[in-house]
Amino acid sequence: MSSNDYRFSFGPWNISEGADPFGPNVRPSISFADKLTRYKEMGFDGVQFHDDDAVPDILSKSHSQVMAESREMKKVLDDAGLVAEFSAPRFWEDNDGIDGSFTANDPAVRQRAIDRAKQCCDQAHELGSNMIVLWFAREGTYIREAKNAIAAYDQLVEALDAILDHDPTIEIAIEPKPNEPMDHNYAPSIGHALALSHRTKDPSRVGGLIESAHAILAGFDPSDEMAFALAENKLFSVHLNDQNGLKYDQDKSFGGANLRMAFNQVRILEKANYAATGRWVGLDVKAMRTQKAEVADLHLLNSHKIFMNLVEKVRTFDTEAEAKLIADRNYEALEMLVLDHLMGC
Numbered sequence: 001m002s003s004n005d006y007r008f009s010f011g012p013w014n015i016s017e018g019a020d021p022f023g024p025n026v027r028p029s030i031s032f033a034d035k036l037t038r039y040k041e042m043g044f045d046g047v048q049f050h051d052d053d054a055v056p057d058i059l060s061k062s063h064s065q066v067m068a069e070s071r072e073m074k075k076v077l078d079d080a081g082l083v084a085e086f087s088a089p090r091f092w093e094d095n096d097g098i099d100g101s102f103t104a105n106d107p108a109v110r111q112r113a114i115d116r117a118k119q120c121c122d123q124a125h126e127l128g129s130n131m132i133v134l135w136f137a138r139e140g141t142y143i144r145e146a147k148n149a150i151a152a153y154d155q156l157v158e159a160l161d162a163i164l165d166h167d168p169t170i171e172i173a174i175e176p177k178p179n180e181p182m183d184h185n186y187a188p189s190i191g192h193a194l195a196l197s198h199r200t201k202d203p204s205r206v207g208g209l210i211e212s213a214h215a216i217l218a219g220f221d222p223s224d225e226m227a228f229a230l231a232e233n234k235l236f237s238v239h240l241n242d243q244n245g246l247k248y249d250q251d252k253s254f255g256g257a258n259l260r261m262a263f264n265q266v267r268i269l270e271k272a273n274y275a276a277t278g279r280w281v282g283l284d285v286k287a288m289r290t291q292k293a294e295v296a297d298l299h300l301l302n303s304h305k306i307f308m309n310l311v312e313k314v315r316t317f318d319t320e321a322e323a324k325l326i327a328d329r330n331y332e333a334l335e336m337l338v339l340d341h342l343m344g345c
């Protein structure tokens, strides 16, 4: 099996300086240009962008300036043999969206968020992509009384419709996450995301991006979340990583906490022939804070390697034995067949 079957991407934020909410950076910053050189070396062809990853200080720049700088970025990508997977408006770092963007109680904030998302579509095209990702970071509440949740769901649909109207081809991938930074988010699961999609004027262009850790935080199995989207032909991307239980969003290396859960994610992608769709296998992984600078990209290399090894495990699984055990409803034996296979026994 060659890695050519799957295309891999990650975001520049996945090579980080190691700051966490309790301590500052522990590694020197790496320039964007230096990060880009690492992509190909590590077997990645796709770059995930936030709008201000591609155009720093985006809020201080005019639309035409943002487009010009995005075109420049596309040239840099072309020279490096890389492709932009998507652009995502980074609302959550903007004070304007302190209480949500599309669901802010202030209508002027909601309008500015819609305008930024529209600009993000224009930017995605300049970067050579036809997709934006919406992680609804602050679209939710710390306390339920702060917003009218029924109105908030309508506001999310209004925003999606405005974006679809603005751009006749763009695809929107909603990235569900149940909490963090908010106590509760309005799109905690792929079920919520796709229900919102079905209320828009073009559901075929509003799909989902499943992040493994987010699904685990919601108490779900990431492979079933993926399956739900795949069954509707709406799995627009994935953010593979791992999560050790119900804690802060850990973004651990794929398979690092639960190898069997990772196996099942690869299994479902293989079952759907995801590689043939041309959609990306995106990673959203974070190096441990303890990692020294010179080995601070092992989390990316390891996640890529684990994914490829699990593809091999899925493709070499004894499906005849599996079928017999399923027919016999002997799931204890089926479980052991899986575990023996994963352990190489």
Ligand code: XUL
Residues within 6 Å of the ligand: 050, 088, 135, 175, 177, 211, 239, 249, 284
């Ligand atoms: C947040 C998260 C984001 C999105 C991109 O938890 O996963 O990095 O993936 O905006």
Ligand code: MN
Residues within 6 Å of the ligand: 175, 211, 239, 284
């Ligand atoms: Mn993510």
